Amino acid sequence: MRIPGKTMRVLIVDDNASMRTLLTALLASQGYAVVGALEDGNGVLEAVNRLQPEIVCLDYQLPGRNGLEILAEINETHPEVDVLFMTGSTEASIENRVADAGAAGFLRKPFSQQQVLKELRQVCDTRRQARRGNTEQDAATTERGTANRPTVVIADDNSSIRLLLRGLFSELGLQVVAQATNGEEAVRAAAKLQPQLLFLDVNMPIMSGLEALPHIRGHSPETQVVMITGEVSRQVFAQATGLGARGYIVKSVRPAYVEKFIKQLLAA
Known part of the structure; x- marks a missing residue:
């Protein structure tokens, strides 16, 4: 195909x-x-x-x-x-x-050849959706048309992941109000902006996601925090849940899973 x-x-x-x-x-x-x-x-x-x-x-x-x-x-x-x-x-x-x-x-x-093509198609579809979302986010910000959207902060030290998530979240109707590259920046963004959602990478420099999580919860208790991780570890998940995280999404990021997760989160 x-x-x-x-x-x-x-x-x-x-x-x-x-x-x-x-x-x-x-x-x-x-x-x-x-x-x-x-x-x-x-x-x-x-x-x-x-x-x-x-x-x-x-x-x-x-x-x-x-x-x-x-x-x-x-x-x-x-x-x-x-x-x-x-x-x-x-x-x-x-x-x-x-x-x-x-x-x-x-x-x-x-x-197999089929595996290559399937993985490439997934990569292409994900990036196309993210690009549409990034374009919409930029246009909405310019037009100041984001007032009724749920607000979200993205905290990840990887610029490619931040760009991808920004596009996917905008495509799903969220307003990305800030991006952070380490745990300390995430804590400051949460305290200042009080976002409805905050997506927090587990492994980051200066302050990890797990170290930042209790500070974020303390400064912005109404913010729903979701961990981002490349590894599903029972120990990490239990620790994050104990600190107040609402769940996690796994890299490599897939739009269908993210969409389902966010809809469930906002409906709760």
Whole structure:
């Protein structure tokens, strides 16, 4: 099934020549524009700047630099670019680490052609929805038409996750009134703005989400706090719930789950 609408530009980064050839042919056959294929981790950011892909299919274990380092760099400098992370690693925690680092999708090798296309379609659909929401949020703010929307603060140290959530929340009728990159900023935003909802990343610098949560609840007791995490840990969930969190959403973020969760939260 070919992708509908605008052709998505894809950069492939994998040290295996056969994998680069297979992905290039498969994606081209489905209507993606493969703008480049690199064999090592050196020069990826320069290629992103030059080729302007919307998606990077990024291998983990590369000559030169590993994929996690490159993922962090892309998210920091190009949060609008989605990264589909690919690996043959058997590390138990790698999928959680990748999700927490802001990857839009994850594939563990070996994978089938159907798995690649399904994951890419999910990435594309998520980003399209987020872009629509970001456009609507900007227009509503300019027109001062957000007065009746539930207010929300996003706290996550990853710029790509913040951009994605901002768009999805706006698409769902929420007004994003502030964004924070660490726990201290989240506490200040909650105290000043008293938002109805606050989405709080578990792992952040300076002050973690779990450290910030009781301060947020103290300054803004009516705010419903939802944790954002790359790993569903029973211990972390129990701790967050005990501190007053209303639940959690898991990275990589999927619109259908977020929509269902928010509707349930606002209806409670």
